[in-house]
Amino acid sequence: MKLRDMKIxxxxxxxxxxILLLVVLLGSAALFDGNLLWQQQEGLYSHPLTVRRALSDARYDYMVIQLRMKDLVQAGNEREQQAVIQEIDSFEADASRRLAIIYDSYLGPRKDVDDIQxxxxxxxxxxxxxxxxxLAGKSPEAASRVKPVGADSLAAAKVLHEFKDVSDFALKKGDQFFANAKKLKNSLQLQLAALLSAVFFLTLFVSYLLLKTIRTPLQELTAAAKQFQGGALDTRSSYDSPNEFGMLSDSFNELAETVQLELLVKENSGRVADAMLQDDELRPFCRxxxxxxLQLTGSQVGAVYLLDNQNSAFExxxxxxxxxxxxxxxxxxxxxxxxxxALATGQIQHISNIPPDTKFTFATVxxxxxxxxxxxxxxxxxxxxxxxVSLAGLRPYSVAAVRLVNDVWHVITARFNRVLVLEKIRNFSEKLExxxxxxxxxxxxMTAQKDExxxxxxxxxxxxxxxxxxxRLKSAFLSNMSHELRTPLNSVIALSGVLNRRLANAIPDEEYSYLGVIERNGRNLLALINDILDLSRIEAGKEEISLERFSIRNLVSEVVAMLEHQSNEKGIALLNGIDEGLPTILSDYTKCRHILQNLVANAVKFTAEGSVEIHAVQRGDQIRISVTDTGIGIAxxxxxxxxxxxxQADESTTKNYGGTGLGLAIAKKYVTLLKGDxxxxxxxxxxxxxxIILPFAFESAPSGGQVRESAEYPGSPRTGTQPVNVSGQGKCILVVEDNDPAVIQLSDILNGQGYCVKAARxxxxxxxxxxxxxxxxxILDLMMPExxxxxxxxxxxxxxxxxxIxxxxxxxxxxTREELSFLKGxxxxxxxQKGDINRNELLKSIENMVQPLDKTPPSPARVQVSRRPxxxxxxxxxxxNPDNLLTIRAMLDKTCRxxxxxxxxxxxELARAHEPDIILMDLAMPVMDGFKTLHALRNEDGIRHIPVIAVTADAMSGSREKILAHGFDGYLAKPIDWNTLEEAIRETLNDTENTDC
Structure with missing residues (x-):
């Protein structure tokens, strides 16, 4: 296979x-020669160099010994003689070690070393x-022996003479190692030069071949692509090879064919479309x-057949x-x-490979x-x-022709149908002309009337x-004006109330009565503004629903308490006929109270004598609350x-009853908002x-979600307020308010009860x-600067x-709902709300905040004892709740009574009779709720020691602390978990070892 045909x-x-093979050979040769060179260097070091170094050290040792012998003869006393003798022994030992090294490393005759030894x-x-x-005292004889011609000096000269043969041989051996290393170095240089030259030229050759086999087809393909890009759509690449460039050349040619075909088809499609747009009459259009x-497909004959009016034949x-x-x-x-x-399928039919003896023939001239x-x-x-439309040709149709017909089919169909419709319209137009x-x-x-x-x-x-x-803008404006309208009006009501209290018996009665008129009309105006704002919020879609479960009887009791003073002034009876057995409902407490308050207030207003009665009955999943009066009635x-x-029912200019007519409208809208009537x-x-017809459970309540129960916590009562006479001595209240009249009003009310008031602007x-x-x-205002x-x-x-705090x-x-959720959290x-401040209600709230348990007299501290029943x-x-009761009983029945x-x-009554070990108490109960029950329990000596655990569905942030602050020994949130219940009882009874429960 040729190199150009191989894969890249x-x-x-x-x-x-x-190239890599030559590089490996080069490295191997360098490694081998380098090893030989190292062997020569190692021989030079290990033999001649080592021998001569040891020989020099040994010669030195013997020369020192010769000198020390002379010093020994000249020593003045025995001590000096012994020191010299020890030194001679030391040098003699070192010389012996050097001779041993020479013996091991010397490459010459062993006799030379033996002669030295x-x-x-x-x-x-x-x-x-x-x-x-x-040492025997014969010093003269000893001195004569160390003289140059003495026996000792001659023996030393003999030793030093023997070193010359070894030294000469080692020197010659070193010259020999050096000469061999030099030869190896020259040989290595020649080999490396030859191999490097071979690698260089082979790399040039291989690079040339690779560049040629890669660059040539790339240049050809690039040239073809540029020509094709320049508009030469018939340009094709002539490069042919089984490698990647050959495949790329084939792909380029196929792509060029496809693009050329697409452009040709689009161009021809445009010509067909232009031809169809030249005339709207059927026959010229078909022609x-x-x-x-015929021109674009290469056909020789063509015809158009139309369906007749009977839809039976094509003519x-x-x-x-x-x-x-x-x-x-x-x-x-x-x-x-x-x-x-084509008739059966409704698709274009292409009949090809027609035999010569076919019956598909067309008659021509x-x-x-x-x-x-x-x-x-x-x-x-x-x-x-x-x-x-039928086309026929003497030669097979090209791919472009068939593609053209398929591409313009829908265009021909649409245009043909339009022309047929126009033809029918033209015929109808002529008949109807x-x-x-x-x-x-x-x-x-009629056209003129229509235009008008x-x-x-x-x-x-x-x-x-x-x-x-x-x-919409009006409703939005009114809804957003709550703060701006109430604030100045609050100043009027607040300051008039302050003056009313401070100027009692200080000014004439007639002038003093003016203050009452100002305050009364201010409150009437505030009520009107509240109604208008409530209505505007409903119309603007900004009214929100806050669901909670509450008792209808408690709701009615609160409304009756609010309006009882007004009914008593008119001398009419205001009766609460709600049965205590009615179940609680899930709805918006505030809106229900507003609805009922409007209806009852209207009933009291329009009743001169008699009574106003409130009743409620259950009808399936609905509750019906009725307000009946003996008043003037409605026409x-x-x-x-x-x-x-x-x-209003009475809209005459001489009407006897005031009001704006918004109360019933708001009540109706609130009822509708609560899915009622x-x-x-x-x-x-x-x-x-x-x-009033309301569902027991508001339909939009999220399943499984937490619903606040109306537990009527102390501190936020839902009953009428009675006069409060509690001293606030020693209690400090911080009023955070940027409105001076509001600060004055609050300070006046609170200072009168002995509270210390501090203000922050x-x-x-x-x-x-x-x-x-x-x-x-x-006391905190929400709308303040900064x-x-x-x-x-x-x-x-x-x-x-x-x-x-x-x-x-x-x-x-x-x-809003989000803001209220934040406040609750x-x-x-x-x-x-400002402007609607009731003095007694405010003082009651303050009292419950700073003295939450003052309703019950102080009782002796409850002694915590370890109860091990x-x-x-x-x-x-x-x-x-029967279901909750059944659940708790099922949890405790086997281990507790x-x-x-x-x-x-x-x-x-059961607590007094049985003195239980522990009490599990729901907070929202009829007759007497959990808080009141706890207070009564703590005031009785015989049962005040019993631990009480609060069980409630109120799981909002801070609820636990608030509930425990009232004196409960524990807190459980519904739904109750068995492990949590067991642990709470164990901890409360203070007996984790002996209690089975």
Whole structure:
């Protein structure tokens, strides 16, 4: 296989492999020669160099010994002689070690080394004799022996002479090693130069071949691509090879073919479309269409057939190349001939490979035409073939021709149908032309009326949109004006109330009565503003629903307490006829109270004598609350409008009753918002009955979600307020309010009860005062400059020392659901609207904040004792819900003895009778709720020691601390978990070892 036909990867592997092989050979040769050179260097070091170094050291040692022998003879005393003798022994030992090294490393004759050792041994014997003579006191004889011609000196000279042979041999051996190393170095240089030259030239050669096999096809492909990009659509790459470049060349050619075909088809499609747009009349249109199709597809004949009016046959309409004798029709239902398949499928049919003896022939002027291929194009309208275009040619159709027909089929169909429709319209127009002339005048008149009505409709729609927008803006404006309207009005009411209290008996009675008029009318105006704002919020879609479960009787009791003073002034009876056995409902407590308050207030207002009664009955999953009065009644023609805004039963200029007519409208809208209804029956002069129909459970409540129970916590009562006479001595209240009249009003009320009042004009000043000194409670406005009330509340709750300060919110702002959720999450005590401050209610709230347990007299401290009951512990469960009671009993029945009570009063009686070991108490119970029951329990000596665990569905942030602050020994949130219940009972009984429960 040629190199150019190989795969690019194969070419690269061969070229780079060859270079790599030479590089490996070069490295191997360098490694081998380097090893030989190292051997020569190692021999030079290990033998001649080592021998000469040891020889030099040994010669030195013997020369020193010779000198020390002379010093020994000259030594003055025995001590010096012994020192010299030791030194001679040391050098002699070192010389012996050097001779051993020479013996091991010397490459010459062993006799040379043996001669040195023999001479050294003889010298040692001579030295020993000299030393003996010296030590024997024969110093002259010893001195003569160390003289140059003495025996000792001659023996030393003999030793040194023997070193010369060894030294000469080692020197010659070193020269020999050096010469060999030099030869090896020259050989290594020649080999490396040769191999490097071979690698270099081979790399050049391989690179040339690779560049040639890669660059040449790339250049050819690049040139072809540039020519194709320049508009030469017939440009093709001539490079042919089985490698990747050959495959890339083939792909380029295929892509060029496809692009050229696409462009040709699009160009021809445009020509067909242009031809079809030249005429809207059917016959010229068909003629132009056939001419263009014959030219672009290479067909020799073509015809158009149209479906007749009976939808039974296709008749010849227009053709090119056909003889006039071949203009028959064919059935539209039998699917016969070359058109049968197209009729059956509704698709273009391409008939090819037609044999010479076929019956598919076409008559022309010159004779019968035997086509090579036939194209049949059905024209569909509403899934039915309404026309047929047939093309035939003497040569097979090209791919471009078939592609063109398929691409323009839908365009031809759409345009053909349009022309057919226009033809039908043209025919109908001609038939109706006479009738149109007769009706022309009527048409003109009706057109004029239509135009006029259209203009009026446009104007009315524009006015409607303007009214809707104005109404929306009005509602939004009123809804956002709550703070701006209530704040100045609050100043009027607050300051008039302050003056009313401070100027009593200080000014004339007539002038003093003016203050009462100001305050009364201010409150009336506030009530009106509240109604308007409530209505605007409903219309603006900003009214939100806050669900909680509460008792209807408690709700009615609260409303009756609020309006009882008004009914007593008029001398009419206000009766609460709600049965205590009614179940609680899940709805918006505030809105239900507003609805009922409006209805009862209206009933009291329009009743001069008699009574107003409130009753409630259960009807399936609904509750019906009725308010019946013996007042003036409502005329039948007024009942349909009584719930409209600003409508009243008495609208005369001499009416006896005031009001704006918003109360019933708001009540109706609130009832609708709560998925309920309100009805009215009345007899003029006898009275009226308004009936509120509400579902027991609001349908939009999220399943499984937490629903707040109306437990009526102390500190936020839902009953009427009675006069309060509690001293606030020693209690400090921080008022955070930027409105001076509001500060004056609150200070006047609280100072009168002995409270110490501190004022902060903004949030920053409030935080500074809290940092300096903690108040006993705080009254907080929400709308303030710089730092608003929400930020202040979040800040004090985030600090450990101020996290438990009770906070009462006082604001003129309409609080949204999100804001209310934030306030609840930060454990506020109560929320009061400005301008509607009731002195007794405010003082009651303050009292409950700073003295939450003052209702009951102080009792002796409850002594905590370790209760270890013998046998099963006795557990008293106070729960009004049968399902919850059943659940707790099932949990405790096997390990504890369970007593059951459905309300607080019954629970107290059982506690007195049985003195249980522990009490599980629900907070929201009829007759007596959990808080009141706990207070009563703690006031009785015999049962005050019993531990009590609160069981509640209130799981909001801060609820646990708030509940435990009332004196409960434990807290359990519903739904109850068995492990949690068991642990709570264990901890409360203070006996984890002996208690089975």
């Amino acid at each position: 990867g194969t070419q690269l592997r061969i070229g780079l492999g060859s 023999d001479a050294a041994v003889r010298w040692k014997a001579v030295r020993s004799e000299t030393i003996r003579l010296l 132009e269409l056939l001419k263009e199709l 010849h309409f227009e053709s090119i190349g056909f003889s006039s004798v071949n203009t028959g029709s064919f059935s539209a239902t039998l699917h016969e001939g070359e058109f049968g398949s 010159c004779g019968q035409l035997i086509p090579a291929e036939i194209l049949t194009i059905p024209i569909l309208a509403e899934q039915k073939v309404v026309a047929m 006479l009738q149109n002339r007769e009706l022309e005048s009527q048409t003109r008149e 009505l259209t203009e009026q409709n446009v104007e009315l729609e524009l006015q409607k949109n303007q009214l809707d927008e104005a109404n 039948p023609n007024q009942i349909d409008y009584i719930f409209d805004e600003f409508r 309100i009805t009215v029956t009345s007899s003029p002069g006898k009275g009226s009955t308004f009936t 903004n949030g920053k000043e409030a935080l500074e005062q809290v940092e300096k000194s903690l108040p006993d409670a705080m 730092i608003d009330g929400f930020e202040v509340l979040a800040a004090i709750r985030s600090m450990e020392k101020s996290a438990h 009770p906070v009462l919110i006082l604001t003129a702002k309409h609080v 930060n454990n506020i005590h109560q929320l009061i 013998a046998g099963k512990p006795v557990v008293l469960v106070m729960e009004d 369970v007593l059951e009570a459905s309300n607080g009063q019954a629970g107290l």
